[in-house]
Amino acid sequence: MFRSWDRVDSAIVTMLIAGVTGAVILALPCRTSCPGPSRKTLATMMGIAMWIDIFKLDHGKYPETLEDLVSAPSWVNPKKYPPKRYLKQFPTDGWDAKLIYRRGSGNGKPYELISYGADGREGGEGTDADIFE
Secondary structure, three states: OOOOHHHOOHHHHHHHHHHHHHHHHHHOOOOOOOOHHHHHHHHHHHHHHHHHHHHHHHHOOOOOOHHHHOOOOOOOOHHHOOOOOOOOOOOEOOOOOEOEEEEOOOOOOOEEEEEOOOOOOOOOOHHHOOEEO
């Protein structure tokens, strides 16, 4: 039996929005100008953002760290934490560096994800430029 649109789970809506947004972000600025690792990083960040939002839907607040997506933190109800976890391993960017997660970063968003680019240092230009989600 099909659900009516007024009863669609908010998690499904979140996944759809994240997927469409990710497709638009990846298609526009980086179609030909971004190297492979930058594109991989953008795609990874979009997926992680989706899981962060689903985590909030499941537990009422955003994860404290990205590690909370890999293993259940002590403050969550274990019955609400998925048996297969949100993520299998800690997320990395296209250069195999760990992504940075900041809650309440003051930019008007509840969190931000950051990659420091190819050089692994804050700032930079070209492939060394930071990537934000």
